[in-house]
Amino acid sequence: MELRKINTKDAYAQWEYTTALPADENGLTNQYHGVTFDEYLTRILPEMISYEHPVDMPDWFVPETYFYLWDGECLVGEFRIRHYLTDTLRNGAGHIGYSIRKDMRGRGYGTAGLKMTLEIARNIIPEEEVYLRVNKDNTASQKVMLKNGAWTAGEDEDHYFMRIPKQAAD
Numbered sequence: 509m510e511l512r513k514i515n516t517k518d519a520y521a522q523w524e525y526t527t528a529l530p531a532d533e534n535g536l537t538n539q540y541h542g543v544t545f546d547e548y549l550t551r552i553l554p555e556m557i558s559y560e561h562p563v564d565m566p567d568w569f570v571p572e573t574y575f576y577l578w579d580g581e582c583l584v585g586e587f588r589i590r591h592y593l594t595d596t597l598r599n600g601a602g603h604i605g606y607s608i609r610k611d612m613r614g615r616g617y618g619t620a621g622l623k624m625t626l627e628i629a630r631n632i633i634p635e636e637e638v639y640l641r642v643n644k645d646n647t648a649s650q651k652v653m654l655k656n657g658a659w660t661a662g663e664d665e666d667h668y669f670m671r672i673p674k675q676a677a678d
C-alpha cells in the first residue's frame with residue numbers, strides 16, 4: 509500500500525475517483541463530482557495540484573495537499589491535508605478529510621490510509637494535535653479515527669470534534 513501525492517501521471521485514475529465521489533457524503537464535500545476527463549485534465553487537476561502552494565487565492569484559503577491511497581494498481585481512496593488551522597477549520601472540518609472507494613470499504617483501507625496520512629501530516633502542520641470532524645452517525649469514520657489514537661474533544665448537535673496527538677501518529 510502506498511500514499512501518492514496528486515500528480516499528472518496518475519491523471520486518469522485520479523479523475524475516475526474524483527468524478528465518482530459524491531458531491532457531499534457524510535460532510536466530505538467534493539466540488540468536482542461528475543466532471544469530464546477533459547475538464548479534469550485541463551482545469552481541475554492543475555487547480556488541485558496548485559492548492560499545495562496557492563497562487564492568487566483569497567486570504568482565508570489554507571494550503572491543501574491531496575494524496576491517493578494505492579493498493580498495487582488500484583486507487584482505493586483519497587486523503588487531503590490542510591496545512592494549518594484557521595478559526596473556521598478549528599471549529600469545523602479540521603486538518604484532514606478522506607474517503608474510500610465504495611466497493612473497497614470495510615477492508616481496513618480507511619484505517620491504514622489515515623495512519624499513513626498522519627505520518628505525513630505531523631511534518632506539515634504546526635499544531636500539536638491533528639484536528640478532525642466526524643458526523644455523529646458515521647460510525648465507520650469514527651472507528652477509523654479512534655483506531656488511529658483519536659480522542660473526543662467536543663461535539664455539537666451533528667458532529668464529534670476529534671483530535672489525534674501528533675506523537676500518536678508514530
Ligand SMILES: CC(C)(COP(=O)(O)OP(=O)(O)OC[C@H]1O[C@@H](n2cnc3c(N)ncnc32)[C@H](O)[C@@H]1OP(=O)(O)O)[C@@H](O)C(=O)NCCC(=O)NCCS
Pocket residue numbers: 533534535536606607608609612613614615616617618619620641642643646647648649651652
Ligand atoms: C469512512 C470511510 C473512509 C471508512 O473507510 P473503510 O475503508 O471502510 O474503513 P475500515 O475498513 O478501515 O473500517 C473501519 C471500521 O469501521 C467499520 N465499518 C466499516 N463500514 C462500516 C459501516 N458501514 N458501518 C459501521 N461500521 C463500519 C469497520 O468494520 C471497521 O471497524 P472494525 O475494525 O471494528 O471492524 C468510508 O466509509 C468512506 O469513504 N465513507 C464516505 C466518506 C466519509 O464518510 N469520509 C469521512 C468523513 S469524516
